[in-house]
Amino acid sequence: MPSPSDGRLVSKGQPGQGQSRGRGQGQAGGAVGSLPSSAPGDFEPNGGHPLRRQSLCSLPRAMAGRHRLLLENAQQLVLVCARGEEYLRRQDAGSLAVLRDASLVVGLDGCIKAVGQADVIRNQFSGATFERVIDCSGKCVLPGLVDAHTHPVWAGDRVHEFAMKLAGASYMEIHEAGGGIHFTVEHTRKATEEELFSTFKHRLERMLRTGSTLVECKSGYGLNLETELKMLRVIERAKQCMDIGISSTYCGAHSVPKGKTAAEATDDIINNHLPKLKELKLTGEICVNNIDVFCEKGVFDLESTRRILQAGKDIGLQINFHGDELHPMKSAELGAELGARAISHLEEVTDEGIKAMARAKCAAVLLPTTAYMLRLKQPQARKMLEEGVIVALGSDFNPNAYCFSMPMVMHLACVNMKMSMNEALAAATINAAYALGKSDTHGSIEMGKQGDLVIINSSRWEHLIYQFGGHEALISYVIVKGKVVYQNERCETMISY
Ligand SMILES: N=CN[C@@H](CCC(=O)O)C(=O)O
Ligand SMILES: [Zn+2]
Structure with missing residues (x-):
């Protein structure tokens, strides 16, 4: 990431807070902490943080040339981070950097070139041309949302199981009776690659329309090598041809396949699946990013989980797994020990597990939809935040x-897990990007990062969370690498508050 060079970055919080990726304080142009204390400028309150506007006299030469996108004059431009933080935790997650009356430029390479006060950007880019200009007056601009946990490649409808659960059946009762994951595995094995790709593409498009610009996508409904590879090829194809960003996860240990014991399935994964993935990575055919295991009573126990995750790590995959969902398994402690990037669910995590995750900087990917649908006890988001865990969110689609x-x-995270709206947005942007090892390029609106953005038709960004189910009317544009990939004509004429 280049350091900011235009001297217009806003400040947030105090120097020394949060975790910077090394945009040095005192660098020319000034990330937060390097702005001279006597610099002229306006202070604008936002969530308790002063936002400083530097005077034009500190600006470098005007930027000429051609650029991809100019977003002009947003009522609020939610940077999330302004100092190159890798993640936000503790109180840093509760106070986000927001600019008022601000503009943003994305270059032809799809990366953010400038962000700052509208008048400053106007002057700086007065000689420039843009492929597209969007007037954001009265609107808010946010970073593209990051969904840190999804299972979007599958065949077979399970709506009947929703009815069973409403009638009182538990998730594990359905699973043990051969339904749940087993049902989906049966249908996914039968489906052609083309069928799987077509439904997956449609699902990704729906995700994009809700503001997600980077999503984690798991395999895990094959369980045998043939179908796991089929799923991973489908994900790889989408990586190549879809606008939405994808972090792919091999989840061959999502369930113990029928006809095998957990020990046999573990051996098969370690001896057959992972070597094949290593080979395909070398030939460039399939490049998987993460490894996942469903560490749960009656699925993979702690020892099998350890063996699989370690073997995945040994071939260069990031550890990112399901743990402590229905029973306390000591998954969090294991993840911390193995250097996991992230662990999902954690409804049943112990206090020691929370502390271990905080120390290891292992992100907790909380999944409010699952806890809600299955009427599980809610994960202890507040305790995690207090202990310094990096809290991220996923849809668990x-x-x-x-x-x-x-x-x-x-x-749902705000209402059921008692997170604040700032904490929820941090969890769905920079912290979710961290959980995928991508916070150097995604998760905030900062110079040098990918120009992934959401524009909402409201003058307060919090409406995106407050209006439950209202995102369809609120989101007017979704932008990936500075290119508009979704435009909602309807919402221009709607009253959105
Ligand atoms: N808990 C394990 N895996 C999924 C559910 C998968 C399924 O039921 O098909 C989850 O994260 O919620
Ligand atoms: Zn899952």
């Missing part, structure tokens, strides 16, 4: 939790 919408996920 899958046939059990059929929800694409990160705005709804944030709303």
Whole structure:
């Protein structure tokens, strides 16, 4: 990431807070902490943080040339981070950097070139041309949302299981009776690659329309090598041809396949699946990013989980797994020990597990839709935040939790997990990007990052969370690498407050 060079970045919080990726304080142009204390400028209150506007005299030469996109004059431009933080935790997650009356430029390479006060940007880019200019007066601009946990490649409808659950059946009762993941595995094995790709593409488009611009996508409904590879090829194809960003996860240990014991399945994964993935990575055919295991009573125990995750790590995959969902398994402690990037669910995590995750900087990916649909006890988001865990969010889109919408996920996190709206947005942007190892390029609106953005038709960004299910009317544009990939004509004429 280049350091800011235009001297217009706003400040947030105190120097020394948060975790910077090394945009040095005192660098020319000034990330937060390097602005001279006597610099002229306006202070604008936002969530308790002063936002400083530097005077034009500190600006470098005007920027000429051609650029991809200019977003002009947004009522609020929610940077989330302004100092190159890798993640936001503790109180940093509760106070986000927001600019008022601000503009933003994305270059032809799809990266953010400038962000700052509208008048400053106007002057600086007065000689420039843009492929597209969007007037954002009265609107808010946010970073593209990051969905840190989804299972979007599958066949077979499980709506009947929703009815069974409403009638009192538990998730594990359905699973043990051969339904749940087993049902989906049966149908996914039978489906052609083309069928899987077509439904997956449609699901990704729906995710994009709810503001997600980077999503984690798991395999895990094959369980045998053939179908796991089929799923991963489908994900790889979408990586190449879709606008939405994808972090792919091999989840061959999502369930113990029928006819095998957990020990046999573990051996098969370690001896056959992972070597094949290593080979395909070398030939460039399939490049998987993460490894996942469903560490749960009656699925994979702690020892099998350890063996699989370690073997995945040994071939260069990031550890990112399901843990402590229905029973306390000591998954969090294991993840911390193995250097996991992230652990999802955590409804049953112990206090020691929370502390271990905080120390290891292992992100907790909380999944409010699952806890809600299965009427589970809620994960202890407040305790995690207090202890310094990096809290992220995911939709967990899958046939059990059929929800694409990160705005709804944030709303549920606020109401059911007692997170503030700032904490929820941090969890659905920079912290979710961290959980995928991508916070150097995604998760905030900062110079050098990918120009992934959401524009909402409201003058307060919090409406994206507050209006439960209202995102369809609120989101007017979704932008990836500075290119408009979704435009909602309807919402221009709607009253959105
Ligand atoms: N808990 C394990 N896996 C999924 C559910 C998968 C399914 O039921 O198909 C989850 O994260 O919620
Ligand atoms: Zn899951």
